[in-house]
Amino acid sequence: MRIGTNTRSFTQYFKQNYDMYLLLIPALVYIFIFNIIPLQGIVLAFKDYNMFIADSPWKSIGASEWVGFKHFINVFARSDFKRALSNTIIISAYKIVFLFPLPIIFAVLLNEVRSIKFQKGLQTVVYLPHFLSWTVIAGIFISLLGSTGVVNAALVNLGFDKVKFLMDNSVFREVLIFTAGWKETGWNSIVYFAAIAGLDQECYEAAYIDGAGRFQRMWYVTLPGLLPTVVVLLIIRVGAFMSAGFSQIFAMYNPTVYESADIIDTFVYRIGLGKMDFSTGTAVGLFNSLIGLALVLFTNRISKKLTGRSIW
Amino acid sequence: MAIKQKFTFFDIINIFFLCLFGVVTILPFMHVIAKAFSGEGPVIAGLVNFLPKQFQVDTVLYVLQRSEFLGAFRISAIVTVIGSALAMFLTVTAAYPLSKPNLIGRKFFLYIFVFIMLFNAGMVPNYLLFNSLDLLNTIWALVLSGTFSVFNMFIVKNYFESLPESVEESARIDGASGIKTLLYVVLPMSKPVLATITLFYGVGYWNNYMSGVLYITKASLKPLQQYLFDLTNEALNIMDSTGNIKNIDSAMNLTGESVRSATIVVSTVPILILYPFLQKYFVKGITIGSVKG
Numbered sequence: 001m002r003i004g005t006n007t008r009s010f011t012q013y014f015k016q017n018y019d020m021y022l023l024l025i026p027a028l029v030y031i032f033i034f035n036i037i038p039l040q041g042i043v044l045a046f047k048d049y050n051m052f053i054a055d056s057p058w059k060s061i062g063a064s065e066w067v068g069f070k071h072f073i074n075v076f077a078r079s080d081f082k083r084a085l086s087n088t089i090i091i092s093a094y095k096i097v098f099l100f101p102l103p104i105i106f107a108v109l110l111n112e113v114r115s116i117k118f119q120k121g122l123q124t125v126v127y128l129p130h131f132l133s134w135t136v137i138a139g140i141f142i143s144l145l146g147s148t149g150v151v152n153a154a155l156v157n158l159g160f161d162k163v164k165f166l167m168d169n170s171v172f173r174e175v176l177i178f179t180a181g182w183k184e185t186g187w188n189s190i191v192y193f194a195a196i197a198g199l200d201q202e203c204y205e206a207a208y209i210d211g212a213g214r215f216q217r218m219w220y221v222t223l224p225g226l227l228p229t230v231v232v233l234l235i236i237r238v239g240a241f242m243s244a245g246f247s248q249i250f251a252m253y254n255p256t257v258y259e260s261a262d263i264i265d266t267f268v269y270r271i272g273l274g275k276m277d278f279s280t281g282t283a284v285g286l287f288n289s290l291i292g293l294a295l296v297l298f299t300n301r302i303s304k305k306l307t308g309r310s311i312w
Numbered sequence: 313m314a315i316k317q318k319f320t321f322f323d324i325i326n327i328f329f330l331c332l333f334g335v336v337t338i339l340p341f342m343h344v345i346a347k348a349f350s351g352e353g354p355v356i357a358g359l360v361n362f363l364p365k366q367f368q369v370d371t372v373l374y375v376l377q378r379s380e381f382l383g384a385f386r387i388s389a390i391v392t393v394i395g396s397a398l399a400m401f402l403t404v405t406a407a408y409p410l411s412k413p414n415l416i417g418r419k420f421f422l423y424i425f426v427f428i429m430l431f432n433a434g435m436v437p438n439y440l441l442f443n444s445l446d447l448l449n450t451i452w453a454l455v456l457s458g459t460f461s462v463f464n465m466f467i468v469k470n471y472f473e474s475l476p477e478s479v480e481e482s483a484r485i486d487g488a489s490g491i492k493t494l495l496y497v498v499l500p501m502s503k504p505v506l507a508t509i510t511l512f513y514g515v516g517y518w519n520n521y522m523s524g525v526l527y528i529t530k531a532s533l534k535p536l537q538q539y540l541f542d543l544t545n546e547a548l549n550i551m552d553s554t555g556n557i558k559n560i561d562s563a564m565n566l567t568g569e570s571v572r573s574a575t576i577v578v579s580t581v582p583i584l585i586l587y588p589f590l591q592k593y594f595v596k597g598i599t600i601g602s603v604k605g
Binding site: 013017019020021022023024025026027028030031034035036037038039040041042044056057058059061106109110112113114118122123124125126127128129131132133134135136138139140141142143144146148149150153166182185186190214215246247250251252254265268269272273278281282285286288289292293296297 | 317320322323326327329330331333334336337338340341343344347358361362401402403405406408409410412415416421424425428430431432433434435436437438439440441443444445456457459460465489490491494515518519520521522525526537538540541543544545547548569572573576579580583587590591594595
């Protein structure tokens, strides 16, 4: 009678634990409505959407006509899509190459300062931009970098020509990289700072006794100690490759710099919602999400292999 | 034994570069603050650098009296409070059962949460759903978009898992239900992580402008960040590719440089007031989050 005992113990289990399932209901209802139901909307990518075919825009999705991969084929042939794809890759790659190492360097160097007061003071300053929204930061940098801004005034004083930082395709990406670094470098150093604090002090002492100088201790003790953290964060960062910074770019760009800064997310917004080409917008969004998902799964596998732990 | 270390040339260079980094971080703030408190004349002439010229507070007072600004500020405050409360409720109620290793079906639920964290339907389906639910141009569009963060839920769940089991067990033996145990035993022990995550959500709501851009077109419902977005966008788009002003009409309507700076400064004040707490708890949150990856 094993089945009988199992059912009895299950009823008993449920009697004791039913409130755990009650607790899960609100979050499950929320994600069902706002995360799971929208997934059905993905079929739009394979249909010619007619918003008014049924009595609500959502019901119209089901009633619209199937067209297979038409929207994908059309959009992949468009030069503005190819531009958005390559901009996404370029901006993301720049951000990783230039901005990923900065917090590591900052944490290592700040750790070399003996004064705790100096450390704490500087941290208070450099963490601040993280708490500001991109609209605020865009506003600040537009006023700094505009044609009558301080930076241009300084350039003119030093005998250079004015630079149209926010309107010139040859420098706008640099502006994006710089402002992203300005906002997050300090903040991203926290994890490394914590990792350094967690390193075994005895390693430093042993190295010191063995005659290792300061740079040798940095190179042979601090950096190897940081390596596991660096690997995990790099893997997470690469997993987010397809997000080149939507809220940043959307707040800072304008039509004159689409050439260098229009990324897939901004493209989806303009085509899908701005021009109401919902099907194309969904198709490009799906394309981006799928590549993103594949990257995350792939990098997580690497993480499991290298460090033995999964990101989630 | 302590490591003896001389103050070397390297220290001078190092401190110099670190200070430079600090200064580069500070100067943009000083610039916008200086503009907010300078007279209109020096601002238009581009003479204000990092200290106010012809110091005055009229612009800031003017911003504080503008009905658009006050309305947007109010919307942001309401959305931040309601949104954070709702988000905390969802986060805690989901995190607690999932922190129980013996919960039947736990793996299945975790799988759902991880999946929605990794895969999103995208902007267009979300927009059409909000449209069909009649959420466009309501405060609820701002409250309900991106309310629940799986990432934050995992931080809370990991924290619950790290609490000593014995305390909870004794409560259960005394006959307390799971929900009572959560309310009277687990939550009081979890104040640091709850404070941290509440602040995560609060700052997230306060700084979010995309939900407004996506779902709100009615001026009276725009949150503060969207209002700021409109101001800066106005400034970006009246210039053509040569950097000259495109048409004089929009230039006349353009909110002045000083007013824009003052609005930026004033809308940042709540963050600045909270900054000491934010720094303390956010740093804690990052560390709690990274303990268990």
